[in-house]
Amino acid sequence: MLVTGIEILEKAHKEGYAVGAFNTSNLEITQAIVEAAEETKSPVIIQVSEGGLKYAGIETISAIVRTMAEKASVPIALHLDHGTDFNTVMKCLRNGWTSVMMDASKLPLEENIKVTKTVVQIAHGMGVSVEAEIGKIGGTEDNITVDEREAAMTDPEEALKFAKETGVDYLAIAIGTAHGPYKGEPKLDFDRLKKIKEMLNIPLVLHGASGVPEEAIKKAVSLGINKINIDTDIRQAFARRLRDLLEKDREVYDPRKILGPCKDAMKEVIKQKMILFGAAGKA
Ligand SMILES: O=C(COP(=O)(O)O)N(O)CCCCO
Ligand code: NA
């Protein structure tokens, strides 16, 4: 069934597990996520980035996700990932999103607070929950130095002020992860996470979780992470299976015979994440 993000994350926060938030931009990725959730009986957040909206079309990807979510036997939220443009957030609200991220993390704190507070008021008026970001979760391609990454990490005092003044439902924090594949191993600042959770006591979000070792994921969940964003690992599972399939079969030409197995490969990766995060069986 289609539900709001906070309905899924409030329970995860109370019971101490995390829910996967997986990016989609087409039919097959959406199928992989929904089938993985059904087979592991996990609640799940299906999210679309601004790039995904452009690729699929906002009405089209909304129709695909909402139709499959409404038919599913597990709770599913439709979430806007990294909504940096206010009008895009508004368009998603109009197109049936049940959770939105207003990502104004690149703005100075006061401006981030101002725009996030406005989005919270509008979204809550429509029964939709809101994620925001404090601190900077860059991409691994950003060639920033280690102490610059340190400086970009979320300050607990700022996070508390931000959560209180905006009324945001869940908060993405920067504790050492980055979008995209890692070159080395990411070092997560668990003390910082623990402090933020104790001070804010709301669901927290980990971005850039592809490529983070399983032990680090488990520790982050034990310390209060409740939404975990995964995109790169799914993309890589798709590409691996596609290359392997086409190398082995030079004759195949039916998209269903090519995309179907790729969907299954993505589904297996997603199922493992749901089990690792502790969401399996929680639906
Ligand atoms: O935090 C994440 C997931 O990051 P990743 O899967 O790259 O570790 N996302 O918000 C997904 C979109 C970012 C580009 O992949
Ligand atoms: Na990553």
Ligand SMILES: [Zn+2]
């Ligand atoms: Zn992200």
